[in-house]
Amino acid sequence: MTRFIKAIFILGIAVFAACTPKSAKYFAKAEEQYKQAEYQDAIENYQQALSEGYDPAQSNYKIAESYRRSNRIQEAEPFYKKAIEAGIKDEEAHFFYGNALKSVGNYEGAAAQYKQYIKTGSNFDLINRAKKELENITALQAVVENKTYYKVDNVGALNTSEAEYAPFFFKDKLYFTTSRDAEKMHSANGTGFTNIYEYIFDNVEPFSGQAQPLSDKINTDGAHEASCIITKDGKTMIFARGNTGAKKGAKDVQLFKSVLEADGTWGEAEALKINDENAWNACPALSLDEKTLYFASNRDTDGALGNIDIYKATLDANGEWSNPVNVGAPINTRGNDMYPNVASDGTFYFSSDGHPSLGSLDIFFIKNEGGKLAIKNIGQPINTSYDDFGLVWKDSLNGYFTSNRVTDGAKGDDDIYAVKNTFWDRKAKYIVDGTAFGKSKKNPKAILPNALVYLLNCKGDTLKTAVADEQGNFNFELKPDSCYYLAAHSDKYFAMPKSEWTPITMKTVPLRNLEIGDNEIKKKAEVLLVKKERIVIVRNILYDYDKWNIRPDAAKELDTIVMLMNANPEINIELGSHTDERGSADYNRVLSQKRAQAAVDYIIAHGIDKSRIIAKGYGEDDPAIKAAKTEEEHQTNRRTTFKVLNHFSDEVEIQHQ
Structure with missing residues (x-):
């Protein structure tokens, strides 16, 4: 303590x-x-x-x-x-x-x-x-x-072998109490009388800076000064001061107030009227609206519950603090309850050895559970079996408190520790962990080393490429909850059409399910290529009767051809169009040539070099259904087929069916 x-x-x-x-x-x-x-x-x-x-x-x-x-x-x-x-x-x-x-x-x-x-x-x-x-x-x-998400560090640049405690953060300065450089020792415990210091961070290293005592209007000889707070406007300081006991009257510790003077220095301190001169009064804290002053006292009153209790006083219309009242249960206990603090989010923190603590003083907070106030131990690693007290928050994630623990880099006596809420300090990489396989008549699933693998978005745009290793393995980092596809290319294998791409989506893992720090979320996937000896079928490139314009359903399949040609840059293709058997043979040959050319023009317009494509109209020759009778059968005959012209010992055809 x-x-x-x-x-x-x-x-x-x-x-x-x-x-x-x-x-x-x-x-x-x-x-x-x-x-x-x-x-x-x-x-x-x-x-x-x-x-x-x-x-x-x-x-x-x-x-x-x-x-x-x-x-x-x-x-x-x-x-x-x-x-x-x-x-x-x-x-x-x-x-x-x-x-x-x-x-x-x-x-x-x-x-x-x-x-x-x-x-x-x-x-x-x-x-x-x-x-x-x-x-x-x-x-x-x-x-x-109870699993908590706090990281605790001794503020080593600030602490000494003497006592440092009661931190309070105001405008990038940390105010604290210390017995360092004390000229007089207290006979009760053999340590020096305490003064209030301010610590100015220099931002060279974490927590590094310069400590200096406040003026002699705050710090006095032969007395303890401790536990200061400052109002939001920076004009008023409230702190505790205790004398040696030699002076009659004020035998113990009292609360004092100092007002900032015009020259920017603190004025002479005066005792607050709410003090009980025969009791210990310390640990001041203000509510968010600064109309309520909380403090700890061992005064002997009818409402006292334990050794040291927390009290509150409210500001009246004349700017004076009202008679203090004990805040009562469930905060106060038969033990010691002290060091109140109201965080910026309104959470009330205090320290106690009367509630279920890990040892001596532990830090607690009040939580509203179903309309009832519940006292919660903030848990490890903030609390230990030693005294842990005086938690204040700099912002929603970072704060300071005091402990006399002998671990965690302790310098000796009471030390000030920095605490960080690391709940949000979690990062996740979403990785697709894939393997490339090849499919042929002889082997339906062979590992495919050195395949060029593509990560594509749902539009078919290539986002990233990777070369599989000798085991066919590859990986990509993805964004969660986004649509992706995997496709691949190899000299002896076809990159598959969009209808056979591997779809990939990885859902966001809730933050609470991640470990503190960096996380890798992996998903297994496979991508398949087909040996360039089979026929690849492209469906639904159809035409209206006596027309050659590209219908929307045909455009989707032509997009697949574009992807195939992008993924397989070595291939050249013939686009062959067919008509049904109605009309004259000469007319149908001209019509089919227009249809083939329309398909070629569409693909060229989407970035494929025209030298790689030949348009050929077959007219009514080679119908898919001979002697077609129904309109559906005629529609099937009005089609476009695709033929790869190079790089294969056996001709490979990509055709409509």
């Missing part, structure tokens, strides 16, 4: 009568320091007492308690264990040992300690908290199994 929070419970001064043995003197001195909340000094003297042979149960327990009270719960865990093993009589040791075990991720051990305290404990409040913690541990399985 933050070093700012680590000195919040100041106990009264009491005198412990010194004992004569050396170990007892160390213990007595430690007890005096402990009761003055000088926990770090107390730890050192408890350890001296322990090394001199003083009661191991009491010494270890007090070391553990000193760590816990200065919010170093992970460090307390081994000392609670030793105290219990040594027979400590304090019944609360089991409850707090359970908390310590949970903070290091030992949920099974924590549950055992909570159950033990429920059986033997007498503190009604702690018994209820232990029962709640058992419920929380049961609920943790869903948190652990």
Whole structure:
């Protein structure tokens, strides 16, 4: 937890009568320091007492308690264990040992300690908290199994071995709290007093920049300043300030306000009227309309639910904050609930150790489920068994938070981490993974190496070409939900007509079904070529009676011939037209020549060199149906056939049927 929070419970001064043995003197001195909340000094003297042979149960327990009270719960865990093993009589040791075990991720051990305290404990409040913690541990399985899409990085250029926490982003500057360069140390935890800094990004590298403290009107000697926020207009800063406890009256942490002056500097800070001077008040946050101020406090009020609760105050007509009210359940618990923040989309975030958490403080958000408010743990990797708190969003995808974890590049103490929502950070390549085959009378499906493969759109336009490898394999990258065809060409094989192209369509894979990062979506396909020894049939190139114009249905088949000639650039073709047997032979020969020439002209107009095509009219010779009687039979005879004239030992004919 933050070093700012680590000195919040100041106990009264009491005198412990010194004992004569050396170990007892160390213990007595430690007890005096402990009761003055000088926990770090107390730890050192408890350890001296322990090394001199003083009661191991009491010494270890007090070391553990000193760590816990200065919010170093992970460090307390081994000392609670030793105290219990040594027979400590304090019944609360089991409850707090359970908390310590949970903070290091030992949920099974924590549950055992909570159950033990429920059986033997007498503190009604702690018994209820232990029962709640058992419920929380049961609920943790869903948190652990919940798939999230966050990527977490330590902001290494900003963090130091000292504490850095409570980030707030405003106009490309990151404001944060730190104990770096502190001249005075706090006796509670042995760390320096905190100040508020601003971090100006230089955009040279991710997160690189320059950190500098705010002016002495914000940062003061001998006090903690922390957790600042700034209004949208940039004119008002609200932050927390706590003194050493030496001053009478304001014994703890209060909220302050500073207004930007005409010269662009922050003015003298004044305490807000909503403070409870005998309580800890910190972690300010504003609603989107800036008419509600949220903050955390351990004030003793009728509505208080736990140790630290979240409160809110509203802005009245005079520009003053109203008397604060506890936001209540389901946000507040019997534990600590703090660090509220309202994101730009209206989502309310906060940190808590009272809701089902992975250890100590976890980050939660409120979700509306069917008209009811539900508290959701934001999950891993943002949350760990350590303290994770103070999440703020720079935009809809990028944010910052604080953690005292010891992994993920931790520099020491509290560190600031950058978080990115990677749900949208997914890319997919859609690839047709194909194989070219050849078909002949001897082998209906032979691998066809080195075939030239075409990717065509639905209009028949060539988009890409690829040469198959020795295994006949090829691939193309496609756009999803688009219509494509595959065709191919080889010296000894015909490229097939459009009616026999391989159609390809790949549907878009939903984003949620993709892995983070780059994905390849593949689809198997085959393309077939036919040995140039068979007749290729083209259908429906027909003519009206006594006419030679190209009908729309004939044009579609002529388009196929264009494709074939483009795909097979070495072939030359004869277009032979035929008539039915009605009319004179001479007339029909002239008519058929006009029909053949019309077909040739159409193909030339679509980009085929005229030297590759011959038009020949056969008249009524060689009818498809001899002695035709019906109009349908006459229609069949009025046709155009195609004959390949070169490159084959046996003549290959592409004809209408």
